[in-house]
Amino acid sequence: MQNDVDFETLKTEAEKEIASATNMDSLLPIKGKWIGKDGIIAGLMGQIRTVANDQKKQYGASVNALKTHITEKIQEKISQIEDSRSAVEWVDLSLPGIRPKAGSLHPITRVIRQVSSIFEKMGFSVESGPEIETEFYNFEALNVPAHHPARDTQDTFFVTQDRVLRTQTSGIQIRTMQAASLPLRMIAPGKVFRVDHDATHSPVFHQIEGLMVDKDVHFGHLKYILRLMMRELFGQEREVRFRPSFFPFTEPSAEMDVSCFQCGGKGCKLCKHTGWIEVLGCGMVDPNVFLAVNIDPDVYSGWAFGIGVERIAMMQYGISDIRAFYENDVRFLSQFSFVI
Numbered sequence: 001m002q003n004d005v006d007f008e009t010l011k012t013e014a015e016k017e018i019a020s021a022t023n024m025d026s027l028l029p030i031k032g033k034w035i036g037k038d039g040i041i042a043g044l045m046g047q048i049r050t051v052a053n054d055q056k057k058q059y060g061a062s063v064n065a066l067k068t069h070i071t072e073k074i075q076e077k078i079s080q081i082e083d084s085r086s087a088v089e090w091v092d093l094s095l096p097g098i099r100p101k102a103g104s105l106h107p108i109t110r111v112i113r114q115v116s117s118i119f120e121k122m123g124f125s126v127e128s129g130p131e132i133e134t135e136f137y138n139f140e141a142l143n144v145p146a147h148h149p150a151r152d153t154q155d156t157f158f159v160t161q162d163r164v165l166r167t168q169t170s171g172i173q174i175r176t177m178q179a180a181s182l183p184l185r186m187i188a189p190g191k192v193f194r195v196d197h198d199a200t201h202s203p204v205f206h207q208i209e210g211l212m213v214d215k216d217v218h219f220g221h222l223k224y225i226l227r228l229m230m231r232e233l234f235g236q237e238r239e240v241r242f243r244p245s246f247f248p249f250t251e252p253s254a255e256m257d258v259s260c261f262q263c264g265g266k267g268c269k270l271c272k273h274t275g276w277i278e279v280l281g282c283g284m285v286d287p288n289v290f291l292a293v294n295i296d297p298d299v300y301s302g303w304a305f306g307i308g309v310e311r312i313a314m315m316q317y318g319i320s321d322i323r324a325f326y327e328n329d330v331r332f333l334s335q336f337s338f339v340i
């Protein structure tokens with residue numbers, strides 16, 4: 001036999017057949033036909049014996065080139081078929097789904113919402129104000145005069161000479177008294193800033209202040225509402241007690257303790273064996289504060305309180321280090337996803 005094999009025609013024919021395959025089932029017989037043990041290529045190789053000696057080299061090279069070409073084409077086709085299969089067949093609808101991780105509210109947010117909801121039920125509005133305050137709203141209007149130690153730069157972050165990062169949310173009360181009509185019931189949750197940093201103090205923390213102004217408002221109203229708040233937060237059997245104290249913006253002023261929710265008042269580590277836990281400061285609005293916002297203290301009276309949100313959250317959830325609230329460690333935060 002002479003070297004009269006038409007390699008070009010064979011190549012075109014093989015390409016056409018391979019291209020027509022749509023899956024492995026139709027491709028495998030084509031593969032066998034061309035490059036299998038008894039396939040066309042093997043047949044062509046077998047015929048080399050019949051080729052004239054001076055053409056053997058050329059003939060062998062042509063068969064090998066054809067074999068390489070067909071093998072490549074088949075490999076390309078296999079990749080194509082596998083690609084299309086991974087898009088369609090790999091979706092296994094019977095597998096259990098992957099539950100996305102649900103977020104949860106930060107314990108600080110929880111306490112703010114809880115306290116807000118207690119007061120909203122009693123007709124209090126929830127107000128907010130700027131975190132950078134003028135000295136007037138942060139100190140002066142709250143009866144803290146220019147040389148009062150509370151203005152000490154060791155406690156206060158000054159932004160400019162007369163602007164500070166608010167050290168309390170009381171400025172919101174002043175703004176609300178200026179803008180709103182009386183009578184007034186409000187609470188103001190928000191961030192406050194002080195130069196302080198250890199396991200129980202953070203340079204930024206959260207406070208909720210409350211204010212009620214009306215004619216004939218007295219200390220009895222304050223006691224009743226604060227006790228109600230403590231019972232909502234720490235259980236219906238909680239009792240409260242008031243100790244005389246001093247704040248520039250209230251007169252008289254008091255600090256309030258709540259009976260220990262862990263030992264029920266018998267004494268434990270949490271309450272330092274006193275049976276009571278200090279929770280907030282409060283008092284009747286000082287007449288000077290009313291005068292600063294043009295409210296007649298002879299006609300109106302009011303009470304106010306301020307409570308630390310972190311302190312409540314630490315007690316509610318048994319957290320001992322305040323810094324845990326701000327580190328955004330998911331292992332810490334995910335513990336609160338069970339609470340609704």
Ligand SMILES: [Zn+2]
Binds near residue numbers: 262263
């Ligand atoms: Zn106790």
